[in-house]
Amino acid sequence: MKLFKNMHWPFIFGFLFFLSACDGDESVTGEDKDSARTEGHFSLSDGGSSSGGSGGGSDNGNGNDNEDYAGLVTAGEWNDLENWTFWESLLNGQDYSEIPEYWQxxxxxxxxxxxxxxxxxxxxxxxxxxxxxxxxxxxxxxxxxxxxxxxxxxxxxxxxxxxxxxxxxxxxxxxxxxxxxxxxxxxxxLSSSPENLSRVELAFIVDATGSMGDELEFLKADLKSVIETVESENAAIDILTGTVFYRDEGDEYVVKHSGFTTDINTTVDFIGQQVANGGGDYPEAVHTALSTAMNELQWSDNARTRIAFLILDAPPHYETAIVNDIHNSVKLAAEKGIKLIPVTASGIDKETEFLMRFLGIVTNGTYVFITNDSGIGNDHIEASVGDYDVELLNALMVRLIKKYSE
CATH class of the missing domain: 2.60.40 (Immunoglobulin-like)
Structure with a gap:
């Protein structure tokens, strides 16, 4: 891993006061999440790679759309399709050999x-x-x-x-x-000539439960900057954006979405209105969010690029029907040519990491994980990957969009 060397640490530490202000009495603590992991999740050895992220966060985001939060969160990317021997060795090794059976x-x-x-x-x-x-x-x-x-x-x-x-x-x-x-x-x-397709569809599926309170405001600012940067730097393509925010059953809402539009202000405004709240237990309604994104957003048949970023810090509920529902959504994504690119935040465990990597692999996407380098948010586990570069998350997402649309 190459460490990111250009962070403005004094500036970042000032934002830690913001994080402490977000903590509330109803937050999901690290102890709550560790307890939840033992219910329906087998214990995995991480080979010393995990730093044991707690993932606790506030139940209350403040909805502050502060542009100064953009460009602070750090992340890495690992493409299993391009590192196939590494991926197969992971699943054939002792530590993670049970993962395929677990998620089917x-x-x-x-x-x-x-x-x-x-x-x-x-x-x-x-x-x-x-x-x-x-x-x-x-x-x-x-x-x-x-x-x-x-x-x-x-x-x-x-x-x-x-x-x-x-x-x-x-x-x-x-x-x-x-x-x-x-x-x-x-x-x-084939004897046919390539079509000159210019339509690029970008969806952002975001966990808005309380445990995301430590990072959501920063992520919202990053998403805004990503959308605006891609729009301004790619005049030759037609960019449509849409969003799905989700929580869990019993919360104020389970999913809410904003459909594809060429008006980026519509998407940016919708993102800015969202706050972190609800949840309570560790797993969330990931399956419902995926189903909504695949079926309710208006994916076209004639796009050059289709990408759905899935930003979360917790797994789906581990039930047979829910796992099957995820299988169906991933199958539909692959059929439609939608690349799923998970972005994992603080609080995920190894089971969640590998599920997200499956989603990226099966849909010809990749895997993104937020790192501890920025000092923002709670602890992030070390991904079970090879050497990678630490990048600013918003720049990384822009890079991937360009890679898959140029």
Whole structure:
């Protein structure tokens, strides 16, 4: 890890007084969260990588839309798709071997594609794998013509023979001998020319429960700066933004959302109105937020880029129906070509980290985690990743948006 060296520490420490002012009598304490982790969560060894974040925070955000909070939170990014051997070694090791069974995500049957047309990569091409006439995996290519499909995603068995599987791209059967990623990337070249797509859809799914009170105001300012920066620096693309904020069952609300719009002020104003409150127990209504984002936001069929940032500090409730609901939302995201990019805040545990990484992997996204380097918020566990750069969160998010839309 390369440490971020340009933080203005005196300035940041002044904001710690703000954090203490946010603490309330009804906050979810670190002790509450540690207790909740033992209910429905097996204990994982972290190999010494975890610093044991407590994640306690205020039940009351103040809704202050202070632009001075932007550009202070630090974070790292780790792309498991680009570090596949590392990912497989984690899951094959002793510490995390039970994780796939726990969340029912098995990523051992990866089938990767690079789809080109006449003159360049085919963007937004619909890629489908079928067996016996039934589609078993579908997604869309990204801005670089890349796509990944996962066979038997919720089954432990390894698929070694793909001769019974067929491939369609944009509805046309392709004559190709499919191979798993361990054998290489399936490169397909079509006679069609790439479309000049300019639509970029960005969704922000945000946990607004009380435990986010230590970081939410900073994150709101960062989201505002991200939206405004992307809009000002990318005149050649049409940017639409939308948001989903969520809490938990029994709170003032479970989800509230603002649909896609080209008017960034609508999204920025909606974000500015949100405060941290509610929650109480450790898990939150993540599954409802994901379902809302996938089904209620107006994702188009002809976008160049679709990204949903999922910002949270707690896992979903660990119940079979809820886990299945998450599976369905992730499947739908992959089919629509929506990259899920989780951003984890203080308070997550290892089970949550790996679930978020599954979400990024299966939807051809990546994983972002807030770090302790800024001194903002409660303690953040050390992610189980390789070497990474510490960046300002807002700059990191802008970088990823550019990477997946240029």
């Amino acid at each position: 995500f098995y990523t051992n049957n990866r089938v990767a594609f690079l789809v080109n047309g006449v003159g360049g990569s085919l963007v937004n091409a619909k890629v489908e794998i079928s067996k016996g006439g039934t589609v078993v995996g579908a997604t869309r290519t990204d801005n670089l013509g890349r796509a990944d499909i996962w066979l038997g995603l919720h089954q432990k068995e390894t698929v070694t023979d793909l001769s019974a599987y067929s491939l369609k791209i944009n509805g046309t059967v392709q004559t190709v001998n499919l191979k798993r990623f361990v054998e290489g990337v399936n490169e397909v070249t």
